[in-house]
Amino acid sequence: MREQVSDHYGRSRRLIDQIADSLKAEGIDPEKLRAADFEPVDEFHFRGRQATLQLLEKLELAPGSNVLDIGSGLGGVARTIAEEASAKVTGIDLTQEFCDAAKTISDWVGLNEQTTFTQGDATKLPFSDSSFDGAVTVHVAMNIPDKLSVYKEAHRVLKPGARFGIYDILQGEGGDVVYPMPWAMDASISYLATPKEMVGFLQDAGFKVLDEDDSTTESFEWLKARISKPKSKSTMPVTTQILFGDIARDMVQNQLLALDERRLLTYRFICTA
Template sequence: MTGGVKKHYSGSGSLADRIAGALRAKGLEPSSLTPADFEAVDEFHFRGRAATLELASLMQLTAASKVLDIGAGLGGVARTLAETAGCHVTGIDLTPELCAAAAEISGWLGMSDQTEFVQGDATSLPFADGAFDAAITAHAAMNIPRKDRMYAEARRVLRPGGSFVAYDILQGEGGAMLYPAPWAAEPSISHLATPQEMRTLLQGAGFTLLKTIDSTHDSLRWLEQRTASGGTAEAVPVTAKLLFGTSYREMVQNQLRALRERRMLTCSFLCAA
């Protein structure tokens, strides 16, 4: 399974170089930008930076917080948390190319001291028990079949009372998901949980579930607005286009239909360790 996931997100060549080239083609110098400017590059979960800020407000972070971002991708969530709370964030991702690009982007933005990125498996985290004050995962668990291990590991590396937020795409009641999707070109690497399964998994891992937020309607409105100018507007994330090429247009249309028909949901779960 992990080989297929790595291949899906790897693309070809240096991802950081391709991102820099795409930005410069638009007249933008990467090192002159801010973390917020990178939203279309590194926060390609539903509702982007706005969703990250909402989740951050639930986590009640301080400058002293040590935070783990599970499935960090290009590091957008990690940098937003580090920038807004002043905390240190460690990101972990299965795909080496994403980790390398995340570290390079942090370097462009002068955030290497506040963020670090480690290649590793969410179901076997390379960190000590109780190493973090808070943890977050955004749109990562869709590729992980052993979610019980993922959430058990998240619980293990959190100190008692630490906060955990899971923001993911879930299986809805409207029928089977449509593929290709941004996280899976075909169903074999897609593993969507239902909301009830998520509650059972999180509680089974030892978390206390404090709050559940269904943001599906907001995600649909967001995606409709971003594609209103005809299929996939320029606002569609640069990185998604670089990774998936022309197939991204079909992915967007499949997501629009799946959200409208509630085949897929976007939900957040706030928990206490």
């Protein structure tokens, strides 16, 4: 199952070369960009950087904190937190190609000392007990059947009292989603939990849930606005669609419908270890 998930995300070869080539074709030097410029491709979740900033605000991190990003993808969330909170962020992700791309983008924008990216599995974190001052996970658990292990591992590696911010895609009351979706071509690698199940997993892992936020309506409006925005020369030419080619259009339509009909929900949970 893990191989199927990393194949799903990592099947476009030499992703970072494709990103660099697309930028150069538009006359953009990747090393002259700021971290936030990469948002359309490296904040791979509904509501992009804005959602990461809202999550970060709830973490109440002190400057210099050691933060873990579980399922860090191309590293946008990690870089936003590193930059905005003057934190040191460790990303871990199942897909090696994403870890390699995340490292290169951090090099381009001068955040290679504040961010590191390691290939690994969220259900078996390669970190010592009580080693982080905070942790986040953004749009990852929908690919993981054993969510309890993910949250138990997050609890283990956090210092007592540290905050854990989860921003994820959940199963809504509107019925089953229609595939393909960006995290799965079909239901075989998709494991959506309901909000109630999520609270149960987090509590069973030892967390106290402080806050829950349903942002489904905002996610729907954000996606609608994102696809109707005309492209300008100054816009980042690469988006997460680079991963999926022509099928990305079907994914977007399926997401819009699923959010509108509340088959799919976007939710944030803030917990303490």
